[in-house]
Amino acid sequence: MGYKQINYKGVVKMKKLLFNILIVLGLFLVGCGKDNKDDGKESTLSVEDKSRPRIELQDVSFDGKTIKQIVIIPADEAEEKNLFEKAIKSKEDFFDNFPNLTDKERTYNELTQYIEKNFLPNVVKFNINLENSWNTFIKNSNDLRKYLSDQEINDLLETVGKSVSEVQINHFNDLLQQKQI
Numbered sequence: 296m297g298y299k300q301i302n303y304k305g306v307v308k309m310k311k312l313l314f315n316i317l318i319v320l321g322l323f324l325v326g327c328g329k330d331n332k333d334d335g336k337e338s339t340l341s342v343e344d345k346s347r348p349r350i351e352l353q354d355v356s357f358d359g360k361t362i363k364q365i366v367i368i369p370a371d372e373a374e375e376k377n378l379f380e381k382a383i384k385s386k387e388d389f390f391d392n393f394p395n396l397t398d399k400e401r402t403y404n405e406l407t408q409y410i411e412k413n414f415l416p417n418v419v420k421f422n423i424n425l426e427n428s429w430n431t432f433i434k435n436s437n438d439l440r441k442y443l444s445d446q447e448i449n450d451l452l453e454t455v456g457k458s459v460s461e462v463q464i465n466h467f468n469d470l471l472q473q474k475q476i
Contacts, residue, residue: 365439
């Protein structure tokens, strides 16, 4: 009984080849389907604008069903900081950068009080930026109107009043959930 000698150099080369094939295949699979389609999501802001939170209507799983819900994708902190540096130069710049705030004048006055104290908390920037993005979404989202009528949207906005945007989004998600289950 003789033992066959194994060519270890050949085995190592074969392993390297298989590993490279797996890497290429993995990269191919990751890249598939990325042809600028939004896969059922609707965003009201450009994907390139990372200075603002994006509001999207996305499919989420709930009790074994897929339903549409409103999702917040946070802004990039550095980009958001740059946006506010531009916006606080003057009242006009602020209004130009945040055209969809509910009460621009009041918000600007509150913001300047923080700036006078040399302190602008991230939560303040987040809330201002989110309110602007949320109001833009409500005004422009055709996808939302596939699930809620203009009357339902207006009634709910009237009901939630001037509550912060996150609370409004939660109310909208509750209504969307009720209508889809």
